[in-house]
Structure formats: C-alpha cells, structure tokens
Amino acid sequence: MDITESLTLVAQMAAPAFFDLMGLAALGAAFVATLNQLAAQNSSKAFYDKYAQQTAIMGLGLLGISMAAVAIAGTVAINRMPWLGQWLSDTSSPFMPFYASVGLGIILYIPYALLWKRFRKHKMLHTMLGAITSGSLLAGLALFVAALYIFGITTTGASSTFEVAELPLHSGSFFWPLTVQYTLFAISAAAGLSLVYLVLRRNKDDFGRDYYKFSLPLAARWALGAMLLEMASQAWLFALLSPEARTLVLQTGMGALWGGLLGFSLICCLLWLLLARSAHPMRMKWLAFVGALLLWTIHSLNCAVCLGLVSMI
Numbered sequence: 001m002d003i004t005e006s007l008t009l010v011a012q013m014a015a016p017a018f019f020d021l022m023g024l025a026a027l028g029a030a031f032v033a034t035l036n037q038l039a040a041q042n043s044s045k046a047f048y049d050k051y052a053q054q055t056a057i058m059g060l061g062l063l064g065i066s067m068a069a070v071a072i073a074g075t076v077a078i079n080r081m082p083w084l085g086q087w088l089s090d091t092s093s094p095f096m097p098f099y100a101s102v103g104l105g106i107i108l109y110i111p112y113a114l115l116w117k118r119f120r121k122h123k124m125l126h127t128m129l130g131a132i133t134s135g136s137l138l139a140g141l142a143l144f145v146a147a148l149y150i151f152g153i154t155t156t157g158a159s160s161t162f163e164v165a166e167l168p169l170h171s172g173s174f175f176w177p178l179t180v181q182y183t184l185f186a187i188s189a190a191a192g193l194s195l196v197y198l199v200l201r202r203n204k205d206d207f208g209r210d211y212y213k214f215s216l217p218l219a220a221r222w223a224l225g226a227m228l229l230e231m232a233s234q235a236w237l238f239a240l241l242s243p244e245a246r247t248l249v250l251q252t253g254m255g256a257l258w259g260g261l262l263g264f265s266l267i268c269c270l271l272w273l274l275l276a277r278s279a280h281p282m283r284m285k286w287l288a289f290v291g292a293l294l295l296w297t298i299h300s301l302n303c304a305v306c307l308g309l310v311s312m313i
Contacts, residue, residue, distance in 0.1 A: 003253040003256050004253070005253060006252070006253025006254060006256060006257050006304065006308075007253070009304045009307065009308075010257065010300050010301055010304045013300045013303040013304050013307075014296075014300045016073065016303070017296065017299045017300040017303050018296055019065070019066055019069035019070070019073075020066070020299065020303070021189055021193075021295060021296055021299045022062040022065055022066045022069075022193075023062070023063070023066030023067075023069075023070070024141070024182065024185060024186040024189050024190075024299075025058075025059065025062050025186065025189040025190045025192075025193045026059045026060070026062040026063035026066055026137075026190075027059075027063075027102075027105075027137045027138060027140065027141050027186045027190075028059075028137075028138070028183075028185075028186030028187040028188070028189060028190035028191075028226075029055050029056060029058060029059025029060075029062070029190040029194070030056060030059055030105070030109060030112065030130060030133045030134035030137055031134040031137075031138060031186075031187055031190070032052075032055050032187060032190045032191055032194070032222055033052040033053070033055045033056040033059070033113075033130060033134075034052070034127060034130035034131050034133070034134050036048045036049070036051050036052035036055070036218075037049060037052045037123070037126070037127045037130060038127060040052065041123060041124075041127065045214070047207075047210075047211050047214045047215060047218075048218075050207055050211060050215070051194075051198075051214075051215045051218055051219065052130075053113075053116045054194065054197065054198065054201065054205065054215075055190065055191075055194045055197075055219075056109075056112060056113040056116070056130070057113050057114075058193065058194055058197040059109070059113070059190060060109055060110065060113040060114070062193070063106065063109065067106075074088060087151060092164060093147075093164075094146065094147040094150045094151065094164055094167075095144075095147045097143045097146075097147075098140050098143040098144045098146075098147050101136050101137075101139045101140035101143055102136070102137060102140035102144075104136045105133055105134075105136035105137035105140055108129060108132060108133040108136065109133050109137070111129070112126070112129050112130050112133050138183055138186070141179075141182060141183060141186060142179045142183065145175065145178050145179045145182055146167050146175060146179075149167060149174070149175050149178070150164060150165055150166075150167050152310040153165050153168075153310070172240055173240075174237065174240060174309065176236075177233050177234075177236040177237040177240065178237065178306070180233045180236070181230055181233040181234065181237065181302075184226045184227075184229045184230035184233060185226070185227075185230050185299070185302075187222070187226040188222075188223045188224075188226035188227040188230060188295075189223075189295055189299075190222075191219045191220075191222035191223035191226065192219075192223040192227075192268075192272070192288075192291050192292060192295050193292055193295070194219045194222075195216060195219045195220060195223070195275070195287075195288035195291060195292070196288045196289060196291075196292050198212065198215055198216060198219065198288070199216075199282075199285045199288050199289075202282075209282075212281065212282055213279075213280070213281060213282070216275060216278075216281035216282065216285075216288070217275060217276045217277070217278065217281055220272040220273070220275040220276035220281075221272075221276045223268075223272050223291070224269050224272040224273055224276060227265055227268060227269050227272070228269060230265070231262060231265050231266070231269075234258075234261070234262060234265075237309075238258075241309075249308075254305060254308045257301050257304050257305050257308070258301075258305050260301055261298055261301040261302055261305060264294050264297050264298050264301070265298055267294060268291055268294040268295065268298065271287045271290060271291050271294070272287075272291060274287060275287045275288070275291075
C-alpha cells in the first residue's frame, strides 16, 4: 500500500473504529472500576469509590451503544456477504467462546453497575462481583482477538469457505502482543473516555470541587499508564515481524500509519500528563475532549495497521 491507499483505509475504518472504541472502553471500564473500589477499601479516600461508580455506569452505557452498533453492522454485513453468517453463528465458530464470555460479563455487569448503593454494606461482595465481571469481559476481549486472528488467517487467501484454522500459540505468534495491546488499549480508553464523562456529568453528579480535583487527575493517570504500556506492546509486535516484513512496512504506507499511531499516542500521553499534574484540572477540561478525539484517531490507525499485518501472515 502506498500512502494514499493507506490513508484511504484509515478513513474507511474511522466509522467502525468509533463504535469499536466505545466497545473496548466498555470492556475495560469494569476493570478500572474494580481496582478503584479496592483502592477505596484500602485507603481513607471515598473518592476512589465514587470514581469507580461513575466509570462502571459509563461503561454499561457504552456497552449498550456498542452492542446496538454491532447488531446493525453484523446484519448489514451478513446481507452483503451471506457466507459471513456461518462464521458468526455456527456452533463451531471461533466466535462462540467470545459470545459466552462477554455474555456472562454483561449479565454480571448490570447488577454490578446499577446496584451500587444496595451493595454499600457488602463492599467485599460487590468488589468480588466486579472482579468476576471484569475478568469475564477482558477474557472475552482476548477470545475476540483470537477469533479475529483465526478468521484473518483462514480467509486471507480470498477464500470464504468455513474451514477454521488452528490458532497459533507459539512464542512468535502475533496473537500474544495483539491481545496485550488491545487489553491495555481497552483500559486506557475506559479511563480516557471517563474523563469526558466526568466533565459532562459535572452538574448532574455534583460531588463537590474536591472530588473533581481528585478524580480527573486519577483518570488521566490510569489512561496514561495503560497507554504507555500499550505502546510497548506495539514495539513487541514490530519485533516479531520477519526482516522482510519490517522492510516492507517501513517502505510502504503502513510505516507512515504505524508512525502516526505512535506519534498520536505520545501526544495523547502528554495531554493526560498535563491533566494529571494540574492543580486545577477542571480549568483544563478541554484536554479530556482532545484526548478522546485522539483515542478515536489512534484506534482508526491501529485497525488499518492490523489489517495490513493480517495480509502478511
């Protein structure tokens, strides 16, 4: 791909990446909420628990939006490509474990997020519910990466035949860095979008100036830390490429996309760092919205890069 074709691919991925970003943030939100619940129980700061509650509710809302988008997109895709229906619904489909894991996570997520006040006197039980919920959702994410990987290596040769390939699990498989990458990005997206949610809910969820002075930097630190680790997983993925594939990436438009992906990730980290270190974070609330736009851009680029990598497998 030359640079023009690469940018065209990014533009084509922008719309699905928008809803996919919501879905990833929803899958990571329960993890962020649960760990902040634990932090609240191990410290005297009740603000951790309030942030956990807001993040969990945001995640549940994003989950509903992304599920609706997936249902619509799946219906349209199957109507255009009938062979895809077997891949998505056959009992031997690699997507079945993903459905089961995420389905369990959704069932548990609803009481976890919506019955927060009723669990006030049973905080440890509530935290355990959050841990099981987040574990099920993040396991579902790993299973989704596995299913897409299998789908990619099975259908790469312009074949739509339903013949499920075996998932490569050797140390040099792309599956491992991709799973780590998307898990970390889901956590970063959950925290990054929670910044926007906190700002938008400022008047309705008025927990006081001190709370927002605490929670905005907290969310920014979560987003920053996960994104830095996600960038490291990008390096891991690049290191697994063969010398020929690395040369091909660097000499085509894919190199520009990958470089842009890392560049925007770094800018996002710098913005979150400013917010995390600010003594008056509400005065810099615009950074939350810029960060969300950058997350969308980063994910669009990443989707394009991953599609290019699949063609090299």
